[in-house]
Amino acid sequence: GQNIDQPTEMTATEGAIVQINCTYQTSGFNGLFWYQQHAGEAPTFLSYNVLDGLEEKGRFSSFLSRSKGYSYLLLKELQMKDSASYLCAVINSNYQLIWGAGTKLIIKP
């Protein structure tokens, strides 16, 4: 089967750094997305990785290791508005997008 695993919930402090991990087992791999979703809203695109390594975009960075089936999203200088769910999704060899259940990130002052 195809599976994406990420923690259900994480808590972090405003101004700190948090890393959200995602591991996947899919039939083939054509890229990995991270999306942010605030409660009651649709997901918004954060990052896309298809090659190994780190992609940095402002306060957010995303890392991929294809050999390990592993990715993480790193959020720096956390702000209260970063409280949201973070969804990991993988495109498999059939170009289907397989979604993780999401990680709810709670930011405390």
Place this chain on the structure above:
Amino acid sequence: GAVVSQHPSRVICKSGTSVKIECRSLDFQATTMFWYRQFPKQSLMLMATSNEGSKATYEQGVEKDKFLINHASLTLSTLTVTSAHPEDSSFYICSASRLESSYNEQFFGPGTRLTVL
């Protein structure tokens, strides 16, 4: 660019009625549109994938006669929930991928919250 709209944003209907939700790509042509359902505190669940001019591909467990999808043009797809029941109450989200996207990124609409009384 890459804006997707959905209409209506919120709908309340009586049990047994049908509800149509529109999904439009406003500034690009969408080769493929996706319909998701999301229950509270759960992840997105893909219901169906539709390509312009062809029949939608439904995920296992999704009744195609109940959730009618029409993808009439490269900028419009509609989802009709027929004979809606309270258990159909959910957040319905569409997304679209565009022809020139090199990695199949999906652009999401704002979602439609359906409440069936």
